[in-house]
Ligand code: ADP
């Protein structure tokens with residue numbers, strides 16, 4: 001059984017002629033980091049939203065751990081059990097501190113667990129010293145790490161990240177890429193990210209998919225991508 005299997009999904013938005021994603025198929029194993037690279041408008045976010053259970057594919061199917069994804073329209077709160085997304089706009093709560101932001105997804109658990117888990121996530125994401133700050137008092141890279149910590153608090157098995165490294169200066173960015181890949185590997189998570197930057201994808205991915213006009217042109221390991229003519 002594949003961890004994630006995307007089988008020929010398509011999606012055309014209402015009012016558009018061209019599909020945003022067209023007949024796209026791939027699969028991944030647990031523990032892998034997979035990136036989709038493509039220009040703006042190539043369908044990356046649409047693919048990610050379908051995998052996250054936020055929009056329905058019109059054709060094709062997506063299976064996660066052997067089970068077909070629930071239809072977003074059948075759910076009160078859109079999203080998929082076990083699959084969580086770090087959105088491009090980060091969606092941090094502006095008037096809450098770093099630790100309050102991380103604690104928010106944990107509020108249904110008992111206090112001891114909440115506190116332990118917040119400590120753990122502060123440590124994993126290197127945010128201990130900023131715990132009392134507000135999101136706007138953090139640098140871009142720190143805000144990204146906070147969004148990651150907040151999403152990890154939701155206990156995903158598969159993490160989705162939409163352009164996680166855009167708008168960062170080059171040094172912060174390369175450091176964050178290393179940190180994120182360490183977090184994913186150490187926590188034994190699986191990651192799908194989308195980016196317009198091939199270099200970013202090459203730095204941390206087991207597999208890279210190249211997208212253009214809603215189609216997947218190539219899907220392979222960085223090594224094979226380089227060795228193929
Ligand atoms: P990317 O993430 O690679 O920039 P998107 O998945 O956002 O690509 O967009 C793919 C195509 O679908 C684009 O042509 C875009 O204009 C279109 N599109 C995306 N979202 C919507 C929407 N909500 N309504 C209509 N068209 C959309």
Ligand code: ADP
Nearest residue numbers: 090091092093094095096097100101104105150
């Ligand atoms: P306030 O200080 O007025 O509470 P916040 O910006 O901290 O303002 O958020 C207000 C409330 O809005 C939060 O307590 C929460 O219920 C909800 N909220 C805001 N952003 C999010 C988010 N990204 N995820 C979940 N809930 C959110």
